[in-house]
Amino acid sequence: MYTDEYFMRLALKEAKQALEEEEIPIGAIVVQDNKILARGHNMTEKLNDATAHAEIIALTAAFSNMGSKYLPDATLYVTVEPCVMCAGALYWSKIKRVVWGASDPKNGFSRVKPGVSPFHPKTEVVSGILETECVQLIKEFFRNKR
Amino acid sequence: MYTDEYFMRLALKEAKQALEEEEIPIGAIVVQDNKILARGHNMTEKLNDATAHAEIIALTAAFSNMGSKYLPDATLYVTVEPCVMCAGALYWSKIKRVVWGASDPKNGFSRVKPGVSPFHPKTEVVSGILETECVQLIKEFFRNKR
Numbered sequence: 001m002y003t004d005e006y007f008m009r010l011a012l013k014e015a016k017q018a019l020e021e022e023e024i025p026i027g028a029i030v031v032q033d034n035k036i037l038a039r040g041h042n043m044t045e046k047l048n049d050a051t052a053h054a055e056i057i058a059l060t061a062a063f064s065n066m067g068s069k070y071l072p073d074a075t076l077y078v079t080v081e082p083c084v085m086c087a088g089a090l091y092w093s094k095i096k097r098v099v100w101g102a103s104d105p106k107n108g109f110s111r112v113k114p115g116v117s118p119f120h121p122k123t124e125v126v127s128g129i130l131e132t133e134c135v136q137l138i139k140e141f142f143r144n145k146r
Numbered sequence: 147m148y149t150d151e152y153f154m155r156l157a158l159k160e161a162k163q164a165l166e167e168e169e170i171p172i173g174a175i176v177v178q179d180n181k182i183l184a185r186g187h188n189m190t191e192k193l194n195d196a197t198a199h200a201e202i203i204a205l206t207a208a209f210s211n212m213g214s215k216y217l218p219d220a221t222l223y224v225t226v227e228p229c230v231m232c233a234g235a236l237y238w239s240k241i242k243r244v245v246w247g248a249s250d251p252k253n254g255f256s257r258v259k260p261g262v263s264p265f266h267p268k269t270e271v272v273s274g275i276l277e278t279e280c281v282q283l284i285k286e287f288f289r290n291k292r
Contacts, residue, residue, distance in 0.1 A: 049206055050215040050238035060195055069196040084264050085234025088255075092196035092231060109234075112264050118230050 002034045004077070004099050008130045011077040011101070014041040014054065015137050021046060025137040028054035028078040030062040030071065030095075037074060038062035054078060055086040059093055070094045072122075079134040081108035081127065087118040099126040101134030148180045150223070150245050154276045157223040157247070160187040160200065161283050167192060171283040174200035174224040176208040176217065176241075183220060184208035200224060201232040205239055216240045218268075225280040227254035227273065233264040245272040247280030 007029055014027025018041035030038040040057030044050055055078050063069055075097035082090060082100065087109035090098055098119060105111065109118050119125060153175055160173025164187035176183040186203030190196055201224050209215055221243035228236060228246065233255035236244055244265060251257065255264050265271060 044215055047209075048213055048215045049209045050240075051202060051206060051209075051235045056197060060197060063193075063195045063197075067194055069190055069194045083234055083238075085231050085238060088229055088231025088234055089197045092229075094196075112258060112262065116258065118258050 004126065004129045007031050007075070007077045008079070008099065008101055008134075010036070010039070011054075011079050012130065012133055012137070014039050015079045015134070018042045018054070019137060019141055025141050026054045026078065026080045028058040028076060030058050030074050030076050032066075032071070032074040037065050037071075051085065053083065053086050055082055056089055059089055059095075063093075072096055075099060077129075079130075080104050080138065081110070083107050084109045084112050084118070090123065091118055091120050094120050095123055097124045097126065099129055101128070101130050102138065103127060103131075150272065150275045153177050153221070153223045154225070154245065154247055154280075156182070156185070157200075157225050158276065158279055158283070160185050161225045161280070164188045164200070165283060165287055171287050172200045172224065172226045174204040174222060176204050176220050176222050178212075178217070178220040183211050183217075197231065199229065199232050201228055202235055205235055209239075218242055221245060223275075225276075226250050226284065227256070229253050230255045230258050230264070236269065237264055237266050240266050241269055243270045243272065245275055247274070247276050248284065249273060249277075 011027045011029045015025040019025035023042045027041045038061035040054045043052040081104040157173045161171040165171035169188045173187045184207035189198040227250040
């Protein structure tokens, strides 16, 4: 069954890949008509690029795969609430749905204007999918760091 | 003399390149110690990528040139006020200064929370440099479109 939980598990798989590469473990998947358009995980350390977030990597790959700079029929699944940059990128993509697992009051987009959506007015936003698993990975990363 | 106007003229040159390529004419330059680290212009149409803004292209090139994911001693010059995505990217870069020409109440970062900066607290923000020339290019683009 193709549920939000099903696709979030695939985003979690990407996040685990980031963890193995000693990156902050955040993963993202772009899906359309139950098919995966793109995958991405955080690569800021590997690429030495502060913009190489899971969402940006997955979006750019999805644009490339679709040959289009808009994704009005796609859903992006990401394990952690998007930051301001990623929320802005999702706005430009005109993506249909954004689904995340763990909220992130410190670095998520809500740090700039809590309660107001930076996403496109047509974008549906869903949060809290597999939240425990998504948070767990982040905790594991920072526990290993200490 | 290396002034903000001097470097903004180089950003304008990038914007003119975008205009020639039938892109919304926005250009950016990253400078450190009066040396140019990177240049970029809007390539959203060419790359079919809604995230291919001048600032993102210039930042990614600057990270690559410096072999660092932070740019605490650099300045980014851009002809138009950064959008939410680009402001978020500049936040992550920890860049020293952000300088823009024309303000952009419709698409600039201020559309989300006017009056509150999404930039890093240490980042100095300057606006209005060669504003007339920067606005002129945008007007020219939209006049040609009609």
